[in-house]
Every structure is written in structure tokens, then in C-alpha cells.
Amino acid sequence: MEDDLISKKQLLDLTGISYGQLYRWKRKQLIPEEWFIRKSTFTGQETFFPKEMILSRIHNIVNMKDGLSLDEMADKLSDKASFEKVSVTAKEIIERNIVSTTTLRKFGESLGDESKYTFEELVHLFAVDRLLSAGEMSMEEAELLFRTLQEKVSRLESGSWELFFVRKMGVSSFILAQAPAELWFDEGVRLVSKMTYSDLIEQLKGKLAYKLVE
């Protein structure tokens, strides 16, 4: 858990934004209140953020900033529905480098339709692609993962899930759980990767932001 957080100071150093901007975006509700996590450290209390989410959110804000006012952006970013309506063509996916060509060629066709992808399908492709391109998963495993996501995700109620990819003695399996989930494994199990739905869509939102700005 610890390494998933980033302190306010690190965040500002990393992104180059100022305190004023950060607080301003918070006031405009571009950054949700829940992301400000207070923790006590040896120098007193400090504020931390969920690392991946805040970094991609700030990236989104900075990239969207030119065309939109802060209020318009707040609407767009908080509005999940507008992203869910987005559909992307195969060509755009490659051009924008959302998902790698290999992944798309392998799994895109099984989706069957005339190379237009919905947001939900894109999330699945994106998840698979992330693990594949990180070199953590073989092609066969990728197929299994993709099938699992497609079949099982719709059964989860809230639509937010976490995915655990574990390996034990060379045998791999995927565990899909309702977020927030905490799992404990026996000693022989190695947790290869953990992904959360909210992280994934946050990153995808960044890549798809151009769709909404136009």
C-alpha cells in the first residue's frame, strides 16, 4: 500500500505544478476530495495521494487545459457517462498508441464488430496490453485474462473491480474481485501484478480526453 501513495511535495516536484494550482483544482473539484489522504509522518501531518490516479489526472488536466475552462473540465472528468459513450476505431487506437498493435490484432478481431470499440471493451484491451507489454504475461495467459474479463466483469455489481494476477510453481491464475479487496495468499504464491479498475479508467481517460475536447 505504501508505495502506491505519493506525498504532496513529491507530486509537486514531479509534475511541476504549484500549491496554488493544486488547491485551485481541488476547489473546482477536478481532484476528488477522497484523494487527499492525511497521514502523520515524523515531520507532522502530511497529505498523500494515490499515485497512479493523481499523476494521470494531473496529466489529463494539463493536457485538456488549453481548450476548456476549469468548470467545463470538472464536468467532463467527473462525468463517467460521457466516457462510456465514447467509441474508438481501430485506426485511432493505433495512431494514439492506446493499445499496442499486437494486442489489438490478437484480441480486437474476437470482438467481432467492424473495428469500433466501446469504452468497456477498450478497458479490457488496455488491461491486457499493460500486462503484456510489461512482459509479465505470456500470450496464452493473455488470452485467458481477456476471456475472463469479458465474461466475468459484467457480473460484478458496482462495476469497479480489482484484478490479481498470481503465479504458483509456474501455474498462473487470475482473481477478479469486487473493489476494494484485500487478499492473502499462501507463501508459495507470487503476486505478479495487481490492477484496479479505477486506475485503468483514469489512465484511459487521459488517452481519450481528446475525444471529448473536439
Next chain:
Amino acid sequence: MDKHQLPDLIINGVSGGAGGTYNNVNMDGVGKVVGPIVARMFKGNGHMNLNDDLAAEEAECNGVIKVMGNMRFGTLKVDGVLNVGKSFRGESCTLNGMVSVKGDCELEDFVGEGSFSVGGLLSAGHVDFKLQSQGKANEIGVESLVIRQVNNGFWSKMFSGIIPKLRPELCARTIEGDFIDVEYTTADIIRGNIVIIGPGCTLGRVEYREQITVHPEAKVGKVEKAL
């Protein structure tokens, strides 16, 4: 906003009312409202108690107003005392008197004279405040902060010695912002791009990025340049 005409709520003398959506809310005297109020224009004179939320595009508070719930507004003018039980959010607030907020306070512009107390985070675009007695916040995060002490007269000088709450100073745990210009401030940490520390400050640590000025009469534990 919808087109059809909304009703007005008018209270005169000693009376009460119910919450709801109104066009104008005018309250004079002593009054109590049960339920949340949404209004285009809110005016309170005298002693008013609202036991729930208040949302208004324009608000004016004269006298002693108490809002137990959250308060939302476009512009607000306070002459007197305003108490808010939960959070306080709006565009601009002009204060002449006292505001006390239990929760967070989020404003674009906060201008005024008097005193304030915020239980949570005071987050604002611009704060320009003249302290007549204590200003207090747990945490302050701003774009620009200017705090000045009003030239206090004989009586307030005398009383401030007896009652510490009347001493005109700003107390906060941390202050973060792009531009910070303070005097008579007590804080653990100040972090900012441009920091100007005036007389009468007692600070634990100051971190700055671009520029710093420290008045010789200020007590500062440690000054650090952040990279």
C-alpha cells in the same frame, strides 16, 4: 434555473419558517428556519438560526446568523457574526466581523477585516485579510495570502493581553501557497514560492522556492529552499 416564479420567504419580528426553494429570502428580527434553504437572494438581519443547509446565489448576513449545515453561495457579504456548522463554499466573501466554520472553507476571494476560524482546510484563490482579533485555521492552501494586522487601539491592546483570543494574529498548522505575505502569524510550517515574513511571526519551518524575505522581528526556526 427554471423560468417560473419562485415564492419569497419574509420573516419580520419574532417568527419562524420552513426550508424550501425561494426567490428572495428576507429575514429581519429574530427567526428560525427548519429545513434546507435554496434561494437566489438571501438577506438576514438580526438574530437568525438555520438548522440545515443554506444555498444562495447572493447572500448578505447582518447581525448574528447561524447555519448548522453546509453553506454554498456565489457572493456573500457579512457584517456581524456568521457561524457555519459544516462546510463553507463560495465564489467571493467580503467580511466585516467574524466568521467561524467548523468544516472546510473553499473560496475564490476572501477579503475583509475582523476575525475568522476554520476547523478544517481554508482553501482560497486570494485571501486579503486584516486581523482585528485571532484568525485561525487548521490548514491553509491558497494562491495568494496577504495577512495584515489592523492598527489596534488602546482598548483592544489592553484586552488582548488578558484574553489571548483577542490578540490579532493568524494561527495555523500549515500554510501552503504560491504567494504568501504574512505578519503576526504563528504556524508550524509555511511552504510557498514567494514568501514574505513580516514582524511578529513565530514559525517552525519555512520552505520556499523562489524568493524569501524575513523581517528582523520575526522568529523563524528554520528556512529551507525547496528544489
